[in-house]
Amino acid sequence: MTQRIAVLGNGGFGTAIALILLENGHDVVIWGNDATYLERVRAKRENTKYLPDIELPQGLHFTSDLAEAVRGAKVIVSAVPTRFLRGVIARLAGCRVPRATVLSLTKGIDHETLERPSEIWRAAFPGRSVAVLSGPSHAEEVARRIPASVVVAAPSAATARKLQELLTTERFRVYTNTDPLGVELGGALKNVIAIAAGVSDGLGFGDNTKSALLTRGLVEMVRLATKLGARKATFTGLAGVGDLITTAFSPHGRNRAVGQRLGEGTPLDRILRETEKVAEGVYTTKAVMALAREYDVELPIAHEVHEMLFADKNPSEALRSLMNRSTKNEAW
Amino acid sequence: MTQRIAVLGNGGFGTAIALILLENGHDVVIWGNDATYLERVRAKRENTKYLPDIELPQGLHFTSDLAEAVRGAKVIVSAVPTRFLRGVIARLAGCRVPRATVLSLTKGIDHETLERPSEIWRAAFPGRSVAVLSGPSHAEEVARRIPASVVVAAPSAATARKLQELLTTERFRVYTNTDPLGVELGGALKNVIAIAAGVSDGLGFGDNTKSALLTRGLVEMVRLATKLGARKATFTGLAGVGDLITTAFSPHGRNRAVGQRLGEGTPLDRILRETEKVAEGVYTTKAVMALAREYDVELPIAHEVHEMLFADKNPSEALRSLMNRSTKNEAW
Numbered sequence: 001m002t003q004r005i006a007v008l009g010n011g012g013f014g015t016a017i018a019l020i021l022l023e024n025g026h027d028v029v030i031w032g033n034d035a036t037y038l039e040r041v042r043a044k045r046e047n048t049k050y051l052p053d054i055e056l057p058q059g060l061h062f063t064s065d066l067a068e069a070v071r072g073a074k075v076i077v078s079a080v081p082t083r084f085l086r087g088v089i090a091r092l093a094g095c096r097v098p099r100a101t102v103l104s105l106t107k108g109i110d111h112e113t114l115e116r117p118s119e120i121w122r123a124a125f126p127g128r129s130v131a132v133l134s135g136p137s138h139a140e141e142v143a144r145r146i147p148a149s150v151v152v153a154a155p156s157a158a159t160a161r162k163l164q165e166l167l168t169t170e171r172f173r174v175y176t177n178t179d180p181l182g183v184e185l186g187g188a189l190k191n192v193i194a195i196a197a198g199v200s201d202g203l204g205f206g207d208n209t210k211s212a213l214l215t216r217g218l219v220e221m222v223r224l225a226t227k228l229g230a231r232k233a234t235f236t237g238l239a240g241v242g243d244l245i246t247t248a249f250s251p252h253g254r255n256r257a258v259g260q261r262l263g264e265g266t267p268l269d270r271i272l273r274e275t276e277k278v279a280e281g282v283y284t285t286k287a288v289m290a291l292a293r294e295y296d297v298e299l300p301i302a303h304e305v306h307e308m309l310f311a312d313k314n315p316s317e318a319l320r321s322l323m324n325r326s327t328k329n330e331a332w
Numbered sequence: 333m334t335q336r337i338a339v340l341g342n343g344g345f346g347t348a349i350a351l352i353l354l355e356n357g358h359d360v361v362i363w364g365n366d367a368t369y370l371e372r373v374r375a376k377r378e379n380t381k382y383l384p385d386i387e388l389p390q391g392l393h394f395t396s397d398l399a400e401a402v403r404g405a406k407v408i409v410s411a412v413p414t415r416f417l418r419g420v421i422a423r424l425a426g427c428r429v430p431r432a433t434v435l436s437l438t439k440g441i442d443h444e445t446l447e448r449p450s451e452i453w454r455a456a457f458p459g460r461s462v463a464v465l466s467g468p469s470h471a472e473e474v475a476r477r478i479p480a481s482v483v484v485a486a487p488s489a490a491t492a493r494k495l496q497e498l499l500t501t502e503r504f505r506v507y508t509n510t511d512p513l514g515v516e517l518g519g520a521l522k523n524v525i526a527i528a529a530g531v532s533d534g535l536g537f538g539d540n541t542k543s544a545l546l547t548r549g550l551v552e553m554v555r556l557a558t559k560l561g562a563r564k565a566t567f568t569g570l571a572g573v574g575d576l577i578t579t580a581f582s583p584h585g586r587n588r589a590v591g592q593r594l595g596e597g598t599p600l601d602r603i604l605r606e607t608e609k610v611a612e613g614v615y616t617t618k619a620v621m622a623l624a625r626e627y628d629v630e631l632p633i634a635h636e637v638h639e640m641l642f643a644d645k646n647p648s649e650a651l652r653s654l655m656n657r658s659t660k661n662e663a664w
Binding site: 151177 | 483507508541568569577655
């Protein structure tokens with residue numbers, strides 16, 4: 001049955017998910033903040049900045065009017081970067097927002113309030129059903145219909161199954177999971193580790209080094225997330241190790257790319273100035289270290305990433321600190 | 333304290349570990365079966381076939397005489413491919429073998445007897461201490477002193493710690509683990525999943541596809557290994573997910589390479605004919621499916637790999653079977 005669906009945010013992943021929903025016969029509108037850019041996307045049928053070389057079918061609608069975007073929507077897909085989310089939600093407060101299910105795609109943590117995107121939604125629209133989607137799903141590949149598997153998690157299994165049905169295609173396999181906290185944290189935390197993996201690349205290290213970093217990074221993700229109440233098993237799934245692997249290896253990975261440039265010696269402010277797309281991991285690192293202090297969790301890799309990003313620590317020195325920690329038993 | 337150490341097998345990884353031991357000041361001899369080739373390695377100070385472009389220091393000794401190799405050894409490092417191991421051990425039976433600790437590096441399962449390499453050693457030399465080493469450690473990178481982390485596991489924690497001390501360098505970080513079964517199975521089973529990852533590459537799929545395969549593959553590894561008595565936690569460590577990632581992404585990965593060529597449409601017999609190095613995963617797949625039947629475990633990815641390798645199943649059909657299994661809850 002055709003449903004009206006609003007996708008908030010005209011980035012690569014929001015657009016890729018809009019294409020999936022369109023393929024499944026839904027009535028999909030993408031909202032973006034920049035009316036001029038959006039008009040260009042509509043006219044060219046291509047999202048040149050965030051999803052180049054993918055033709056966007058005529059059936060896909062665009063608007064820069066938030067109220068129009070959400071009107072009649074059964075599902076609101078939230079694909080807004082974390083630091084813009086609060087602003088978008090504030091503007092929504094002035095609109096008539098239907099009692100739609102919210103599906104959040106945003107992989108970050110607000111570094112000022114330490115809230116997750118789903119929490120920001122829930123606080124603004126109490127009682128609304130808020131689900132999250134995560135997993136290894138680079139937009140460029142999803143939009144090209146290259147097979148991918150993701151996880152949708154919601155507090156209610158019925159909501160998760162409803163969204164699973166909405167999103168599953170022959171090339172896009174959706175699993176359900178009933179640990180939305182873990183799924184959302186997995187997507188956010190992995191970006192911090194991906195920056196470390198990028199640094200390793202930038203320093204010219206190899207796959208052994210990177211795999212070791214990812215493995216120990218996964219331990220850190222679990223350590224923090226379980227303290228916050230998430231389930232360990234979620235991190236051995238698509239939203240944990242799966243997403244971590246893709247983010248740390250894919251040439252599309254923007255957090256990995258930030259790390260690589262850091263490793264090559266480029267200062268952070270220059271990297272950020274030259275990057276069109278938002279690398280959530282930079283801000284998430286701040287949030288993660290604040291949470292680590294609050295919950296008294298030891299996160300050596302996140303700590304070194306934080307030092308490199310915000311305290312000018314030399315990357316090869318940071319990696320050396322990680323390697324030279326006293327050798328010990330392998331434990332979680 | 334300098335110890336005499338015999339490395340059996342002149343492949344890439346055996347040689348790389350010999351270099352580590354040499355760096356730590358030990359008296360190391362590499363045994364190889366092919367006297368002519370070994371003489372060439374010794375003269376050229378380069379293992380051209382298995383570890384090209386790495387200079388082998390004068391201090392590294394070579395012999396094709398097994399009895400001479402193990403004479404006075406405190407540790408015997410076993411780096412012989414699984415299918416040659418029984419033969420080498422049979423020849424050792426005629427030698428005076430000191431009561432050395434055996435450290436097995438071999439990542440396979442005997443597809444006829446379904447024994448692990450450490451079991452084959454233990455059966456031949458009852459009462460001897462047999463440890464295993466695994467983790468993300470491509471020989472080419474280890475030999476180039478690119479940072480790597482591995483796991484050494486032994487039934488006794490003291491043995492594991494002794495080997496840890498023997499092998500740790502500034503660039504080679506050794507963790508201990510007391511689940512030798514899990515560590516050994518991790519190294520063997522991941523090769524099967526790496527073949528599937530290679531097939532995905534060969535078919536031109538992306539990092540999303542590969543990460544999903546690895547994540548679901550890890551579930552299969554855990555499912556079989558825990559039935560055999562291994563600990564689940566080992567598989568979220570370096571010998572599980574860590575090694576899996578490297579094997580599935582590294583350009584050096586020979587099991588991945590076999591999969592890639594399969595995915596590109598090359599028949600197995602031609603691949604094997606043209607490959608100098610042993611791709612353990614091909615034989616391990618046979619063993620894994622036999623174990624799956626014996627222990628009644630469902631392993632969809634290993635099953636498809638088996639069908640592609642030994643029943644001429646079309647690779648894109650095999651991958652499609654995996655993607656189209658009925659969508660369900662993400663569970664271990």
